[in-house]
Amino acid sequence: MPHAPPPPDTPAGDYIRTASTGNKISRRCSIYGAANIVLGGKCLIEHRATLRGDLTRATRAQGSGSSVALMTGRYVCVGDGCVLRPPAKTYQGVFSYFPMRMGDYVRIGAHSIVEAAQIGSHVDIGANCIIGRFCIVRDGAQIQDGAVLAPHTVVPSHCVFAGSPARRVGTLPESFVESHESATMTLIALSSLLDTDLYKLTMQQAVLQNFPTAEVTYRLTNRSPKALCTRACVDAIQESIDHLGTLRFYQDEIDWLRITCPYFREPYLCFLAHFQLRPAEQVRLTYTPVTDTHGKLELEIMGLWRDVILYEVPLMAIISEAYFALCETDWTLEGQRERAYAKGQKLFQHGIQLSEFGTRRRRSFATQDAVVAGLLQAHREVSESGAPGVGRLLGTSNVFLARKYGIAPNGTIAHEWTMGIAALQGYDHSNRLALELWDQVYSPPAFTPTNPSNNLTIALTDTFSTKVFWDDLLSDERGIEILRTWRGLRQDSGDSAAFVEHAVAMYRKLGIDPATKLIVFSDGLNVERCLELQQLAKKHGILAGFGIGTHMTNDFVRLSDGGPSPALNLVIKLYSINGHHAVKISDDLTKNTGDKDEVAMVKRRFGLDGSTHIEDA
Numbered sequence: 290m291p292h293a294p295p296p297p298d299t300p301a302g303d304y305i306r307t308a309s310t311g312n313k314i315s316r317r318c319s320i321y322g323a324a325n326i327v328l329g330g331k332c333l334i335e336h337r338a339t340l341r342g343d344l345t346r347a348t349r350a351q352g353s354g355s356s357v358a359l360m361t362g363r364y365v366c367v368g369d370g371c372v373l374r375p376p377a378k379t380y381q382g383v384f385s386y387f388p389m390r391m392g393d394y395v396r397i398g399a400h401s402i403v404e405a406a407q408i409g410s411h412v413d414i415g416a417n418c419i420i421g422r423f424c425i426v427r428d429g430a431q432i433q434d435g436a437v438l439a440p441h442t443v444v445p446s447h448c449v450f451a452g453s454p455a456r457r458v459g460t461l462p463e464s465f466v467e468s469h470e471s472a473t474m475t476l477i478a479l480s481s482l483l484d485t486d487l488y489k490l491t492m493q494q495a496v497l498q499n500f501p502t503a504e505v506t507y508r509l510t511n512r513s514p515k516a517l518c519t520r521a522c523v524d525a526i527q528e529s530i531d532h533l534g535t536l537r538f539y540q541d542e543i544d545w546l547r548i549t550c551p552y553f554r555e556p557y558l559c560f561l562a563h564f565q566l567r568p569a570e571q572v573r574l575t576y577t578p579v580t581d582t583h584g585k586l587e588l589e590i591m592g593l594w595r596d597v598i599l600y601e602v603p604l605m606a607i608i609s610e611a612y613f614a615l616c617e618t619d620w621t622l623e624g625q626r627e628r629a630y631a632k633g634q635k636l637f638q639h640g641i642q643l644s645e646f647g648t649r650r651r652r653s654f655a656t657q658d659a660v661v662a663g664l665l666q667a668h669r670e671v672s673e674s675g676a677p678g679v680g681r682l683l684g685t686s687n688v689f690l691a692r693k694y695g696i697a698p699n700g701t702i703a704h705e706w707t708m709g710i711a712a713l714q715g716y717d718h719s720n721r722l723a724l725e726l727w728d729q730v731y732s733p734p735a736f737t738p739t740n741p742s743n744n745l746t747i748a749l750t751d752t753f754s755t756k757v758f759w760d761d762l763l764s765d766e767r768g769i770e771i772l773r774t775w776r777g778l779r780q781d782s783g784d785s786a787a788f789v790e791h792a793v794a795m796y797r798k799l800g801i802d803p804a805t806k807l808i809v810f811s812d813g814l815n816v817e818r819c820l821e822l823q824q825l826a827k828k829h830g831i832l833a834g835f836g837i838g839t840h841m842t843n844d845f846v847r848l849s850d851g852g853p854s855p856a857l858n859l860v861i862k863l864y865s866i867n868g869h870h871a872v873k874i875s876d877d878l879t880k881n882t883g884d885k886d887e888v889a890m891v892k893r894r895f896g897l898d899g900s901t902h903i904e905d906a
Contacts, residue, residue: 325358332365341374344386357539362393370400376422482536483689485602486648488700494557495730497595505866509588512858517583522615523576529607533566545692552736571597601861605649609857613652620845620854626659632816633667641680641819642834644699647842648687650856657842661690697742704873705863707752712871720761721768746775747809751782751875757895777807783876793829803831811836
């Protein structure tokens with residue numbers, strides 16, 4: 290079989306169908322601990338099947354996260370009389386069960402017993418099989434009828450196992466592998482709420498503390514007007530949006546956040562433990578036909594700021610992945626890890642301090658995963674070379690991948706924070722107020738960082754132009770104190786050279802040594818641009834860090850002619866808060882976002898015209 294099929298049609302009276310996710314569950318199956326079981330959508334649980342959600346992992350007394358026992362992807366078929374039971378072992382003197390997770394398009398034949406730790410996507414398990422404790426079955430594998438897998442067996446991708454004890458008896462033909470890879474590309478849904486950028490979580494905590502009742506809307510802006518979607522693409526996007534409502538922050542994820550990100554306080558972690566996206570009421574996706582086959586997307590997010598702030602990054606990733614899986618398919622994932630490795634080698638050999646910032650603009654999750662793996666390999670090899678002055682991989686903005694690879698999640702603050710505060714409190718001194726409120730959450734005495742990766746005081750300057758930022762902070766002692774105490778600045782648009790010169794001049798004017806401050810460059814960088822900016826920063830005596838996004842996670846060529854396969858240019862920005870328009874006016878005047886009349890008013894308010902926003906010191 291090319292891959293496990295969707296659940297077959299079944300007599301409606303014998304099954305309960307969940308309205309939101311389309312799962313079909315037999316009235317004659319046995320489900321224990323249903324609160325600890327997450328079915329990904331359109332799954333089928335047959336008669337006499339037993340799902341043991343009551344066998345959950347022993348958790349710490351501190352915190353109250355969801356104790357997931359069993360989590361599946363979409364289109365999982367559990368056959369008649371099957372038993373799914375989480376694996377168990379004694380760990381550090383405590384007997385405990387551990388979660389069982391499986392991907393999409395999995396078929397488990399009748400009367401099989403499964404205690405696996407992980408089952409991938411497009412897996413076919415035959416009838417009367419025993420899958421022992423902590424087995425791992427990779428994508429596309431086949432387990433033949435009656436096979437018995439010993440505990441801790443690892444079944445490689447696209448391999449066939451049979452017998453008792455089960456052994457590898459073959460490899461699936463190339464046509465199967467191609468079919469599986471093609472099918473997998475159409476699966477757009479995210480598997481974890483941690484698959485987002487760190488600054489969405491840090492901002493969510495700040496919003497929860499300062500604006501818990503603020504109501505907001507966000508809107509999608511497509512700066513690639515020729516990039517139209519098919520109806521099938523829109524359906525895939527909608528299905529993936531619906532799937533977001535099934536995701537939760539689980540106890541093991543919250544425990545990891547508590548240790549890795551000590552700036553997250555217990556009230557916020559408790560909030561995450563009960564957090565749930567509700568896309569049916571919070572997200573509106575509209576498709577407008579432009580031609581007979583293609584149309585444009587409109588997307589709006591609405592709700593309490595604290596509840597909907599996490600949508601932006603996954604929605605942008607979902608739209609990009611769906612578009613490049615179903616509309617613009619003249620490309621291949623092959624070689625992405627090697628490309629990232631080569632870029633990393635050059636960057637680190639030249640002393641670049643790099644953060645991977647590619648979640649929002651990635652072509653696919655698999656692309657970003659390959660990129661982080663390639664960069665990490667380059668980082669390790671260059672570090673082990675012993676050469677002086679080498680750079681390093683500081684981490685990734687993607688929290689899920691930071692956890693997977695054991696590296697630091699990094700990022701601080703986005704335009705959204707200042708946009709919302711300005712719309713609520715007024716534009717006068719909105720930059721300073723935004724940073725002061727941030728200080729109340731993330732600076733001493735609220736939080737004392739013990740290492741640079743936990744220092745969240747990098748100020749983003751171009752919400753209303755960098756000129757306005759400097760004018761605001763230099764206007765009184767409170768703003769000047771922020772410039773003294775904050776670690777540095779992020780340059781995200783405009784003229785980089787003018788930005789550096791002006792920042793260094795301002796620091797020196799205030800008696801601040803620029804060598805103690807950091808500029809993080811993040812404006813459409815590639816390898817060569819990083820090397821140029823590194824030299825610029827050295828020339829002016831200020832530290833430099835670099836955040837590369839699109840050039841890492843969406844750098845492709847067309848298979849047909851070798852020409853560039855450009856990324857989508859999408860943004861999802863805060864549009865209103867408590868009925869007030871929110872706008873952004875960057876140092877690139879072509880990238881204003883928000884209500885046109887409000888943008889014009891803010892430009893008049895700050896005296897912004899078509900000239901550069903950075904004046905000479």
